[in-house]
Amino acid sequence: MSSPANEGLMEKIVALCKRRGFVYPSAEIYGGLAGFFDYGPLGLALKNNIKNLWWKQFVSNRDDMFGVDAALITKKEVLEASGHVGGFSDPMVVCSKCKHRFRADQITRSDLGDGKKVGPFCPDCGGALGDLSQFNMMFQTHVGAVQEENSVAYLRPETAQGIFTNFKNVVDSFHPRLPFGIGQIGKAFRNEIAPRDFLFRLRELEQMEVEYFVKPKEWEGVFEMWRTEMLRFLESIGIDRTKTHELEVSEGDRAHYSKRTFDFDFDFPFGRKELYGLAYRTDFDLRNHQTMSGAKLEFVDEETNESFIPHVVEPSLGVERSVLAVLLSAYTEDEMNGEVRSFLKLKPAVAPIKAAVFPLLKNKPELVAKAREVYQLLKKDPAFGGAVMFDDNGNIGKRYRRQDEIGTPFCITVDFDSLEKGDVTVRARDTGKQDRMAIQELTIFLRNQPAS
Ligand code: ATP
Numbered sequence: 001m002s003s004p005a006n007e008g009l010m011e012k013i014v015a016l017c018k019r020r021g022f023v024y025p026s027a028e029i030y031g032g033l034a035g036f037f038d039y040g041p042l043g044l045a046l047k048n049n050i051k052n053l054w055w056k057q058f059v060s061n062r063d064d065m066f067g068v069d070a071a072l073i074t075k076k077e078v079l080e081a082s083g084h085v086g087g088f089s090d091p092m093v094v095c096s097k098c099k100h101r102f103r104a105d106q107i108t109r110s111d112l113g114d115g116k117k118v119g120p121f122c123p124d125c126g127g128a129l130g131d132l133s134q135f136n137m138m139f140q141t142h143v144g145a146v147q148e149e150n151s152v153a154y155l156r157p158e159t160a161q162g163i164f165t166n167f168k169n170v171v172d173s174f175h176p177r178l179p180f181g182i183g184q185i186g187k188a189f190r191n192e193i194a195p196r197d198f199l200f201r202l203r204e205l206e207q208m209e210v211e212y213f214v215k216p217k218e219w220e221g222v223f224e225m226w227r228t229e230m231l232r233f234l235e236s237i238g239i240d241r242t243k244t245h246e247l248e249v250s251e252g253d254r255a256h257y258s259k260r261t262f263d264f265d266f267d268f269p270f271g272r273k274e275l276y277g278l279a280y281r282t283d284f285d286l287r288n289h290q291t292m293s294g295a296k297l298e299f300v301d302e303e304t305n306e307s308f309i310p311h312v313v314e315p316s317l318g319v320e321r322s323v324l325a326v327l328l329s330a331y332t333e334d335e336m337n338g339e340v341r342s343f344l345k346l347k348p349a350v351a352p353i354k355a356a357v358f359p360l361l362k363n364k365p366e367l368v369a370k371a372r373e374v375y376q377l378l379k380k381d382p383a384f385g386g387a388v389m390f391d392d393n394g395n396i397g398k399r400y401r402r403q404d405e406i407g408t409p410f411c412i413t414v415d416f417d418s419l420e421k422g423d424v425t426v427r428a429r430d431t432g433k434q435d436r437m438a439i440q441e442l443t444i445f446l447r448n449q450p451a452s
Pocket of ligand 1: 159190193199201202203205207274275276277316317318319320321336
């Protein structure tokens with residue numbers, strides 16, 4: 001699926017993320033740890049903006065949703081009931097020569113590398129691949145001082161189970177009527193056989209998930225409703241819609257719990273791959289938890305008086321795949337003043353910095369003082385949430401380049417005229433166009449920019 005425009009794109013994004021403080025390899029000074037990344041100041045801001053937009057759209061702006069934040073370490077019984085202890089595994093093959101490990105389903109699918117089927121040979125060294133084995137992807141730990149069979153627990157492999165185990169608590173506290181949902185954002189851990197492609201396949205990731213509980217007959221309408229919401233979300237954070245594709249997952253490829261699944265795929269530079277998933281999980285999870293725990297997880301239908309276990313529709317979105325798709329959608333190269341410029345055309349709603357303020361010259365105290373005044377004005381304005389930067393390093397051209405590269409929509413420069421006339425230059429990232437504007441009008445102007 002790689003188009004010529006994709007040539008070197010991942011390398012550019014990875015380098016930009018490191019250089020400008022978005023994402024660093026975890027434990028980099030010790031050589032890194034495969035499948036783990038740390039967020040720097042700007043990546044953290046971008047990620048939080050995405051998470052906050054999700055939370056507003058999927059939870060807090062709705063009146064049928066509740067939020068929870070469950071523990072990361074999960075009791076063994078929970079994951080036995082959900083099927084993860086028995087079946088959360090990927091098929092693995094090991095190369096007999098170089099000992100590299102591969103996910104068998106990935107190396108025989110045509111989406112790997114140059115698209116060739118590699119058959120029984122190692123894609124790295126050509127050696128013979130060994131027999132297929134199943135590899136459980138959960139990270140196991142022990143709770144308490146004694147390490148024995150009974151003390152085994154797991155880092156959760158998905159946020160969903162923490163929602164199902166709190167279903168009864170939320171019902172008992174709030175007495176909601178169906179349909180209603182519970183949403184959660186949080187870490188999940190998967191010991192992926194082959195972590196790869198930067199933020200795409202991680203061992204520590206974050207998910208934004210909703211479990212939406214419905215009467216069994218009503219799942220189809222709800223499935224469509226969440227499908228529309230997911231498309232709306234993609235757009236609101238600036239993911240390129242021409243690169244997203246909806247795919248109905250066939251029965252053979254669906255997870256064990258699902259009766260219908262839609263994948264939302266994105267054209268990553270390394271191929272068309274899953275960005276998000278939407279699944280109809282039936283009553284699989286609640287039923288198994290009811291059986292295993294003995295807790296009653298049923299609802300009584302007001303019309304028929306019959307007891308039933310609610311069915312579930314689950315929109316599941318990865319935070320890191322969102323961050324990566326947003327960066328790939330925003331990355332742009334153009335020519336400005338005879339030079340190639342690279343910039344992030346981020347929607348203001350997700351941009352880590354909403355505006356940057358510069359004094360024209362660093363060595364003129366009166367300009368610096370005025371620029372600091374303008375900076376403080378914006379910095380304290382709740383509309384920008386403190387996402388304002390002061391920069392007096394290097395010449396003005398270099399400062400513009402730095403802000404362009406991190407996606408700051410506007411740069412504001414204080415010059416000698418500003419001291420006399422009380423106005424500033426406002427420069428727009430996407431066009432490079434500069435306008436004079438009174439300092440008093442600045443906050444209104446920036447507040448009135450469309451956020452997305
Ligand atoms: P894949 O087939 O790519 O392994 P999956 O179908 O196992 O993904 P789900 O279990 O449906 O993924 O997880 C829901 C979402 O969590 C995915 O759509 C994705 O956005 C994110 N996700 C899952 N696994 C990872 C991972 N290893 N690294 C980063 N994000 C992930």
